[in-house]
Amino acid sequence: MGADDVLARTHAFTIDGLRARRVSVEVDVRPGLPAFTVVGLADAAVREARERIHAAIHNSGFEFPARRVTVNLAPADLPKAGAGLDLAIACALLGAAGQLATERLEHVALLGELGLDGGVRRSHGTLAVAEATRRAGLTMLVLAATDAHEAELVDGLQLAVVERLRSAVRVLEGGAPDARSRRSPRSALAACAAPRALDLADVRGQHHAVRALVIAAAGGHSCLLRGPPGTGKTMLAQRVASILPPLGREEAVEVARIHSLAGARLVGLPRARPFRAPHHSITAAGLIGGAQRGRVGEVVLAHHGVLFLDELAEFARATLEALRQPLEDGRVVIVRARHSAVHPTRFMLLAATNPCPCGYAGEGERCGCSESEVARHNRRLSGPLLDRMDLVVNLQRSDGAGLDGAATTSSAAARARVLLARERQARRLAHEGIAINAHMDVRAVLEHARLDARGAELLQRARAGGLLSARGEQRALRVARTIADLNASERVRAADLGAALALRAEAGLGDVRAA
Amino acid sequence: MTSAPREPYRAHARTAHGACRECLRRSWLLSELSPVLDSLAPRRERLNASLALPDEALIAALGGRRRESLRARHAAFAPEPSEPGRGVEAICRHDPGYPRALRGDAAPWMLNIAGGAGARLTRLTAGPLVALLGSRRASDYGREMARTLARDLTASGVTVASTLTDGVGGAAQTGVQDAGGGGIAMLGGGLGVCPTRWRTLYGSLTARGCALSELPHACPGRRWGLPAGERIAVGLAGLAVVVEARETPHELGAAHTARALGRPLAVVPGRVTSPLSTGPHALLREGASPIRDAEDILELLYREPRPPIRAGGRVAERSLALEPDLRTIIDLVGSGADTPDRLVAAGAEPSELLHALTELELRGLLARGENGRYLPRHAF
Numbered sequence: 001m002g003a004d005d006v007l008a009r010t011h012a013f014t015i016d017g018l019r020a021r022r023v024s025v026e027v028d029v030r031p032g033l034p035a036f037t038v039v040g041l042a043d044a045a046v047r048e049a050r051e052r053i054h055a056a057i058h059n060s061g062f063e064f065p066a067r068r069v070t071v072n073l074a075p076a077d078l079p080k081a082g083a084g085l086d087l088a089i090a091c092a093l094l095g096a097a098g099q100l101a102t103e104r105l106e107h108v109a110l111l112g113e114l115g116l117d118g119g120v121r122r123s124h125g126t127l128a129v130a131e132a133t134r135r136a137g138l139t140m141l142v143l144a145a146t147d148a149h150e151a152e153l154v155d156g157l158q159l160a161v162v163e164r165l166r167s168a169v170r171v172l173e174g175g176a177p178d179a180r181s182r183r184s185p186r187s188a189l190a191a192c193a194a195p196r197a198l199d200l201a202d203v204r205g206q207h208h209a210v211r212a213l214v215i216a217a218a219g220g221h222s223c224l225l226r227g228p229p230g231t232g233k234t235m236l237a238q239r240v241a242s243i244l245p246p247l248g249r250e251e252a253v254e255v256a257r258i259h260s261l262a263g264a265r266l267v268g269l270p271r272a273r274p275f276r277a278p279h280h281s282i283t284a285a286g287l288i289g290g291a292q293r294g295r296v297g298e299v300v301l302a303h304h305g306v307l308f309l310d311e312l313a314e315f316a317r318a319t320l321e322a323l324r325q326p327l328e329d330g331r332v333v334i335v336r337a338r339h340s341a342v343h344p345t346r347f348m349l350l351a352a353t354n355p356c357p358c359g360y361a362g363e364g365e366r367c368g369c370s371e372s373e374v375a376r377h378n379r380r381l382s383g384p385l386l387d388r389m390d391l392v393v394n395l396q397r398s399d400g401a402g403l404d405g406a407a408t409t410s411s412a413a414a415r416a417r418v419l420l421a422r423e424r425q426a427r428r429l430a431h432e433g434i435a436i437n438a439h440m441d442v443r444a445v446l447e448h449a450r451l452d453a454r455g456a457e458l459l460q461r462a463r464a465g466g467l468l469s470a471r472g473e474q475r476a477l478r479v480a481r482t483i484a485d486l487n488a489s490e491r492v493r494a495a496d497l498g499a500a501l502a503l504r505a506e507a508g509l510g511d512v513r514a515a
Numbered sequence: 516m517t518s519a520p521r522e523p524y525r526a527h528a529r530t531a532h533g534a535c536r537e538c539l540r541r542s543w544l545l546s547e548l549s550p551v552l553d554s555l556a557p558r559r560e561r562l563n564a565s566l567a568l569p570d571e572a573l574i575a576a577l578g579g580r581r582r583e584s585l586r587a588r589h590a591a592f593a594p595e596p597s598e599p600g601r602g603v604e605a606i607c608r609h610d611p612g613y614p615r616a617l618r619g620d621a622a623p624w625m626l627n628i629a630g631g632a633g634a635r636l637t638r639l640t641a642g643p644l645v646a647l648l649g650s651r652r653a654s655d656y657g658r659e660m661a662r663t664l665a666r667d668l669t670a671s672g673v674t675v676a677s678t679l680t681d682g683v684g685g686a687a688q689t690g691v692q693d694a695g696g697g698g699i700a701m702l703g704g705g706l707g708v709c710p711t712r713w714r715t716l717y718g719s720l721t722a723r724g725c726a727l728s729e730l731p732h733a734c735p736g737r738r739w740g741l742p743a744g745e746r747i748a749v750g751l752a753g754l755a756v757v758v759e760a761r762e763t764p765h766e767l768g769a770a771h772t773a774r775a776l777g778r779p780l781a782v783v784p785g786r787v788t789s790p791l792s793t794g795p796h797a798l799l800r801e802g803a804s805p806i807r808d809a810e811d812i813l814e815l816l817y818r819e820p821r822p823p824i825r826a827g828g829r830v831a832e833r834s835l836a837l838e839p840d841l842r843t844i845i846d847l848v849g850s851g852a853d854t855p856d857r858l859v860a861a862g863a864e865p866s867e868l869l870h871a872l873t874e875l876e877l878r879g880l881l882a883r884g885e886n887g888r889y890l891p892r893h894a895f
Contacts, residue, residue, distance in 0.1 A: 207865070208855035227886060355886040362886030365790060370652065371681035372712055374885075394887025396854045458877075465877050498870025502855075 006030060008095030008102045011109040011138055012088035013129040014080040015261055017289075017334075017341035018296060020125060020132035022109075023085065024074040027092040032068030038089075040073030043081045052083075052114045053090045060118035060165040065097040079338070083113035084123030087142065090114055091168055104172045108140040108160075109133045111147065118165040125261040126150040127253070130157055142168055148180050150266045153253060198239045200414055205398035205405035206232055212393040212503055214414050217243045218421040219482030220438035222327070222349035222388060224312070224381075224505070227395030229359045233352035236395075237308045240350060241275040242411040244306070245419050251304045254344070258303055262296055274305030276347075280314040284322040289343060290334040299326040302347035312353040313380045320385045323349070327388050330439065348438070351389070353381060362396065390438065390475045392505040421485040437482045445474055449481040454494035462501055476500045533605030533633070537570075538625035540592040544570055546705075546731050547585060551577040552739040559768035562739060563746055563775070566623075600707050600732030602721070606633045614640040616751050619776075623747055629706050629717065629726035636725045639699055643816050644674040646752035646778075648745060648769040649683030649759045654791050655884030657759030658686035660783050663893045664756070665690030665698065667809030673816065674699060676748040678741050679713055679726065683758045688716050697724030699751065701744025704728065704736030745769035749778055754816055756781045756806055760794030767794050770803075781806045781815055808893060837880075840864075844871045845880055845891060853888040 289297030785792025
């Protein structure tokens with residue numbers, strides 16, 4: 001170890017799943033053959049930082065020390081990923097080489113990728129990094145101009161925007177940061193580019209399905225849309241996001257953090273709920289996460305929003321099986337050889353499927369499938385997932401009315417009803433720590449979904465008639481509670497339960513025709 | 516099958532296998548001739564005529580280039596030690612317990628019975644017996660009718676015979692199971708190769724009814740097997756009922772067999788525009804009796820009005836006893852408004868509709884069919 005002035009230390013963050021983990025960046029410069037070594041489980045992007053930093057330092061008018069340079073990223077056992085560490089390494093290196101005063105360096109966090117010309121580029125996960133910086137008690141976060149909007153979402157944190165490595169050095173020596181770019185141009189652009197919101201008023205006919213979707217949205221219930229091709233399953237599903245209430249502030253921050261970590265570019269806090277519709281070729285790791293360290297799955301990206309699985313029967317069975325924990329627990333625990341993570345997954349599940357392989361079951365002669373083919377098709381769905389569908393809605397080709405038929409409702413009207421119902425739920429469930437009926441556990445169902453006398457008698461008969469399993473009963477009661485909430489009724493009436501039962505999956509869907 | 520000849524069996528002696536050697540040999544011969552019989556399956560009269568031939572004539576007629584080798588193997592035939600299979604009893608026409616109805620030329624020589632229930636077959640065939648026939652690609656309506664008829668007939672003490680297939684046959688056996696009784700089901704292949712999806716029904720048939728096959732235990736399902744099974748079901752029956760069938764020689768083959776055997780024919784009418792009801796309607800024009808429910812069948816069987824023992828009366832009568840709003844719904848469903856949207860369009864009150872549908876389903880008056888379409892059913 002040489003004299004103190006050849007060692008410099010600063011802070012950066014690496015993304016580990018949904019968390020930003022603090023990394024101390026230490027740089028030691030000592031006499032010896034010129035070398036540049038990075039230690040501390042760095043991934044390829046970090047190792048390649050050497051070349052970028054080398055060029056950036058030269059091109060910013062500084063001198064790269066022609067000595068032996070060692071960069072240590074601590075803690076040593078935490079794998080570091082991404083190019084967001086470039087700026088921190090470069091500044092610490094300049095500090096160790098005596099080209100930058102080191103007093104401030106130790107109390108700030110730096111985030112950004114370097115270009116060869118010394119420009120600072122954005123890095124993903126800014127929001128999480130900003131939150132972590134404040135938690136770590138560091139005085140300032142130095143970051144790229146393009147990341148500033150995201151970091152601004154965190155209150156009480158001093159931000160320094162830098163466009164080039166040279167500006168970063170100036171800031172660290174007490175100078176002024178660069179001017180922030182105006183937010184307006186891009187957000188104006190984003191507003192223009194946003195597609196016209198999808199509206200339920202576009203849906204002609206299919207009144208039954210629309211009513212069912214309003215129920216699903218009001219209580220956050222999972223819903224399967226089943227019907228022949230061309231009946232509007234996908235069209236309806238895409239419009240569910242339009243009747244969900246906007247994200248609350250806390251939810252929005254959570255969603256923003258997740259999406260920023262996944263690399264999305266945020267312009268202010270999101271208001272609309274996420275709508276994720278992965279293709280059916282997705283793998284279990286793609287859906288759940290954990291394919292590689294820090295990569296979150298679609299279920300996590302759908303947190304507080306909607307996960308839509310179109311052509312449910314085409315998904316690999318293992319993929320659908322993997323949905324069980326996220327659906328039941330509202331979180332997913334991923335354990336891999338070198339890491340483990342817990343991710344929140346509170347989403348509303350929507351799925352669509354054909355009723356048989358050819359799609360035309362129930363359309364008379366048009367369906368060419370044999371009974372055994374239909375049974376096999378239904379078996380693919382049954383079991384794990386169908387058992388967790390709160391609502392099953394069958395869509396039929398609308399006859400007569402066709403496209404001239406009237407729309408059931410507009411998204412605005414439906415959302416107003418959903419909002420009112422959700423307010424009732426939130427008030428009732430506040431002391432349970434949940435906000436919607438779909439999240440009620442057995443005890444909460446018992447307490448909040450009390451049936452009137454006729455309802456209790458109906459439930460009793462449904463149970464005796466073999467229409468309901470124990471789990472099915474819980475689901476039916478939750479849905480009945482939501483229907484009552486939509487009707488602004490504190491008590492769950494027999495009619496509410498009756499409607500909920502009519503919307504359940506028919507008993508033993510998988511084997512009803514194979515008998 | 517090419518093993519060295521064993522000690523010759525005495526003619527018509529019951530062997531350790533249950534049936535006599537000649538009848539087991541017949542079963543073997545049929546399985547050997549299956550490819551040729553398959554080609555006859557669409558022409559029902561020729562198939563039935565072939566199955567009525569004695570062994571020698573059958574080899575001569577269908578053996579083709581294999582005649583000589585078939586004759587040699589026929590002469591040297593010894594039953595496979597594995598026949599008739601575990602838990603299966605073979606019974607042949609030389610057995611005093613063999614159903615009397617199957618003594619004709621066209622009838623099978625021997626039958627393999629699952630569950631070793633030869634005595635049960637004798638008992639089931641002693642009383643009144645109805646064959647339920649129809650398309651393997653039946654509609655919800657056809658399946659529901661077959662199921663309800665079978666259930667009510669079984670409950671009233673009538674044995675139901677059908678093939679174990681998709682469509683009408685399987686639905687009929689499900690109905691028998693609903694009533695907790697035992698029916699007679701014909702398989703298209705050997706008993707050892709029953710398809711997985713029929714396992715539940717096969718199990719209940721083994722426990723209470725009879726699953727039958729005239730083919731060796733391990734013989735895979737053949738195309739001619741089901742038409743041949745229909746001839747046995749019809750042969751056993753005192754009345755053949757066609758539930759749903761297209762007007763084609765293939766789908767109406769069983770009806771023609773019934774007519775050839777002199778069994779009375781009855782049909783379940785449907786919509787005249789439905790292709791699946793063209794068969795019954797054609798038979799209706801030729802003099803078959805129309806059937807609305809099990810009560811009509813009982814009347815035909817006993818030649819006098821006779822209420823079914825546990826069935827719940829006719830649709831019209833039962834819906835009279837319902838609350839008016841439920842009655843409206845079930846009448847609308849019965850007249851074709853089979854989805855919630857159609858029901859609302861037909862005048863049902865949307866806010867009460869789903870509750871009413873659940874109520875009717877719970878009372879067993881409605882069922883859900885393909886893609887969730889509602890259809891009326893007769894409650895127990």
